[in-house]
Amino acid sequence: MNDQTRPLTQTVDGEAVATASQEPTQLDTQPMTVQKLVDEYRVIARYFNERWPLPDHNQRVFARTMKVMEELGELSDEILTSMNLSRDSKIAEFSRENVEDEFADVLACVISLAIELDIDVEEVIRRKIAFTKERYEIKANS
Numbered sequence: 001m002n003d004q005t006r007p008l009t010q011t012v013d014g015e016a017v018a019t020a021s022q023e024p025t026q027l028d029t030q031p032m033t034v035q036k037l038v039d040e041y042r043v044i045a046r047y048f049n050e051r052w053p054l055p056d057h058n059q060r061v062f063a064r065t066m067k068v069m070e071e072l073g074e075l076s077d078e079i080l081t082s083m084n085l086s087r088d089s090k091i092a093e094f095s096r097e098n099v100e101d102e103f104a105d106v107l108a109c110v111i112s113l114a115i116e117l118d119i120d121v122e123e124v125i126r127r128k129i130a131f132t133k134e135r136y137e138i139k140a141n142s
């Protein structure tokens, strides 16, 4: 069974029960700041580092960088599929959710890399937005 055919409800003795995806969690209902996003991935990164430990920082940076590239490839593949530039069987299974999932994977991997590199994501994004607006003379709120 692939993701597209996964039922939205599970049953126990014929009774529908809520699945995790149907129950709004605190993550679903609270505003998501950049810091909150990074904090969530910091928890996930800690788990991954314990579950699949790598002996040193450089190996973790290498692994996180390769994961960014892997997920970019998967996102590219889904975008090609959205443009009917894939094999027919893949086009037949296409859904926008696939693109969104791969986009989220890319973002997750970039954030995981930032965590390993001790990059303050919010700070560097603020700096880069200011730089871009200044370079192209983009006025505030335009």
Ligand SMILES: [Mg+2]
Binding pocket: 071, 074, 101, 102, 105
């Ligand atoms: Mg992926």
